[in-house]
């Protein structure tokens with residue numbers, strides 16, 4: 001996948017200056033608690049950080065809170081207490097009107113895809129580029145290439161309602177990665193595709209990560225976790241545990257922030 005710069009209409013690339021914020025963790029939770037309405041606490045004092053450029057799986061039983069944690073990171077939910085920092089900025093204190101600017105740095109693959117029904121697959125994927133002011137020439141250079149890569153060359157003009165679950169999922173993934181976000185959040189991104197396509201999608205996330213994107217993938221798939229030796233954040237009974245990859249265990253002997261193995 002070719003690297004995409006953030007371009008002005010005249011084609012020149014906008015270079016972001018590196019600041020101390022760029023060196024901060026992509027995401028950080030400090031004593032975060034969450035409950036829905038008057039229900040029980042889903043999360044109790046969760047502390048963790050996602051170092052910039054890291055790759056983690058997010059695991060836990062059904063109902064453990066994976067989607068809720070991703071929603072907190074995408075600013076679709078506010079925590080009941082505690083602080084969340086994204087790219088070095090306390091987003092729990094950010095006024096609502098400033099949230100879209102933070103969200104534009106995040107690519108999300110939702111479990112229910114959230115494609116726009118009246119747009120073709122190509123136009124759904126092109127949307128983040130058009131919002132960012134990328135030229136149509138660039139859009140038509142990059143979007144078909146990515147859709148071809150995810151196996152949808154023959155479905156670029158299709159509306160979401162005519163696509164299968166797995167095809168919609170791949171459109172959603174292409175839309176999430178096309179603008180090379182700083183943070184990629186994916187909720188069960190391989191839940192609707194066969195093993196061959198799942199592996200291909202994982203390689204897409206790995207390539208994106210090599211280009212600097214911090215990646216967090218919620219999954220139930222033991223096959224993926226076994227095959228790709230990345231560390232895991234594991235949710236259990238309202239707490240989050242960091243489980244190093246087998247490779248890290250061989251290198252590091254002390255537990256990192258975020259706790260050790262669940263009891």
Ligand SMILES: Nc1ncnc2c1ncn2[C@@H]1O[C@H](COP(=O)(O)OP(=O)(O)OP(=O)(O)O)[C@@H](O)[C@H]1O
Pocket residue numbers: 036039042060061062063064065066067068069
């Ligand atoms: N909008 C909501 N209102 C009330 N409770 C909710 C809401 N969304 C989620 N929950 C509850 O929060 C808990 C965590 O749900 P969540 O969907 O985050 O889990 P999950 O780990 O993503 O599950 P799955 O693997 O089945 O997708 C569950 O007990 C669920 O019932």
